[in-house]
Amino acid sequence: MTNTPQQDNAASAYMAAVDLGSNSFHMVIARIVQGDIQLLHREKQKVQLAEGLNDDLVLSEEAIERGLTVLRQFADTLQPFAPQSVRVIATYTLRRAKNAATFLRRAKTLFPFPIEVISGQEEARFIYQGVAHFEHFDGKRLVMDIGGGSTEFAIGEGSQPLRLASRNMGCVSYAKTHFGAGKISSRRFQRAIVQAEQELEPIVSSFRASGWQQAVGTSGTIKTIRDIVVGLGWSQGALELTQLLQLKDYLQKFDSCDELQLTGLTEDRKLLICSGLSILIAAFQMLQIEQLVYVDAALREGVLYEMTDRLQHLDIREQSIQSLVQRYAIDQAQAERVKQTALQLLAQVKDSWQLTDEAALLLGFAATVYEIGLQINSSGVQKHSAYILQNANLPGFNQEQQQLLACLVRFHRRKIRADEIPYFSLYELPLVMNLLVLLRLAVLLNQKRRDEFLPDLQASARVQSLQLQLPLSWLQQQTVLAADLQQEQKSLKKIAFKLDIPALQDLNDAQLNQDAV
CATH class of the missing domain: 3.30.420.150 (Exopolyphosphatase. Domain 2)
Known part of the structure; x- marks a missing residue:
C-alpha cells in the first residue's frame, strides 16, 4: 500500500503507529473509515538494535546511530501528522538498555513524537x-x-x-x-x-x-x-x-x-x-x-486499534486503575474527594501551566490510588503505594506513565526528595513538579475525610508558584490544617516552589497582633 496523506484528500482521520523493535523499526499509517481502520501505508527498516546491546546491557553508539537514522526518515513521512495522531512504541532493547535515556534524549532532537517504552x-x-x-x-x-x-x-x-x-x-x-x-x-x-x-x-x-x-x-x-x-x-x-x-x-x-x-x-x-x-x-x-x-x-x-478506542473515550487505563481500586480495597469516597479537589485546582491553573488533558487524566489516576499502600502498612504509606504502582501490571500504561504515577504517589506527603525523582523523556520536570504540588494540596486539604468540608477554592499560578485563596474565617477554625499548610509552604520552598496563601498570612498577622496586645 502506497497511499499517503498528501496523496489522498478524502475527509478521514489519519493516524500512525510506529514500532521500534529490536530487529526492525516499523511504521503503519491508517485512517478511520466508518468506524473501522483502513491501512494505507507501511514502512519497515532493519535496525537490529538488539545486536548492539552488550552483556552489560549498554547499547552501542553504532546501534543508536542506526536507530536515529531511521527515525529521521520516519519523521519526514510523519511531518503532516498532529502529535495526537501518532503513537510510538519501543520494546525489548530500549526497555532493557541502561543507556536508553541517551537514545531517547537524542531522538527528541530529530523526531517530534513522544517515544513510549512499554513493558513486555x-x-x-x-x-x-x-x-x-x-x-x-x-x-x-x-x-x-x-x-x-x-x-x-x-x-x-x-x-x-x-x-x-x-x-x-x-x-x-x-x-x-x-x-x-x-x-x-x-x-x-x-x-x-x-x-x-x-x-x-x-x-x-x-x-x-x-x-x-x-x-x-x-x-x-x-x-x-x-x-x-x-x-x-x-x-x-x-x-x-x-x-x-x-x-x-x-x-x-x-x-x-x-x-x-x-x-x-x-x-x-x-x-x-x-x-x-x-x-x-x-x-x-x-x-x-x-x-x-x-x-x-x-x-x-x-496500537492503532487502541488509538481508535481512546478517540471514542474507551481508555483501558481507566479499567486498570479501577482494578487496583477493587483489588486493594481503596477508600473510594476519600479517593474521589482528593481527585475532585486536584482536578478543580488543575482546571484553574491549566492555562498558566500549559497542562494538557493527558496531564489531568494522570493526576486523576494518581489521586485515585494514592492510598493503595495502606494494604501493606499505614506507616510510610507513600513508599508502599509507590512500590505497588512501580511493580503492578497496568494494561494501557507505558513505562513512564506508570513511573510517573509511582513518583507522584511516592511524594504526595512528607519530604520531597528531588534527587529521587526519575528522568522522564515524555514529561518535563516542571510538569512533574506541578502535578505533584496539586496532588499534595488535594491530599492535605482533604485530611479530615469529610464531604462538603472544603470552601470554594480559588487558585492562580505562575512559573514555580501557586496562590491559593481560602476564606480567613474558615481557616481560623482549622488550626491543624493551617499549621499543616504552613509546613507545606516550607517543604515546597526547599524545591524552589512558592506556595502563597494570603489567608494564612492574614491569620499569622492576626496572631502576632494578638500576642502584641
Missing part, C-alpha cells in the same frame, strides 16, 4: 489485540510473536487477553549468542533450543492449564519459517513440530547461513533463521503446540 506484558497485550481485531475466532487462542530481543505470548478469547507473558529470547539476541557469524551446527541448535526451553519453563504450567483451541504466530520470523516450509512443499500453510524439526535437520547440512538459498528466505533474514527456528521449536515442545497458523497482524495494529 504490555507488548504482549498489544500483539494480542492486533490479532484479535484482524481476524475473528470463536474460542481461546494462543498468540506468539518472536521479536529481535524478546518473545511474547498471550492467551485470550475474543478481544479479551486472559494471560500475558514476555520472555527474554529473540532472534537477534540468540543469533548473536548461539549462531555467531552465521555458523550452523547441530550443537549450536541444541544449545539455543535448551536455553529457550529454560526461559519458557516459568510460564509452561499456567499456559497449558489455560488451554486454547487455536495457536497463532505473528512477526517476520514466523512468517519466514512458514514461507520456507511451504516453499519446500512440506506444508500448505499451518506449521507443525515435525516440519520444524525437518527444517532444522535440513539447515544443519550447511556450515553457514550465507550458503542458504531457500524460497521465502530473504537476505536480511538469513542470519536470523536458525535462532528464530530454535525458539519456535522450543515453544512447540514446551507448550505442546500441535499446529500454528500465521496471521499478518502484530503490535502496531494493536
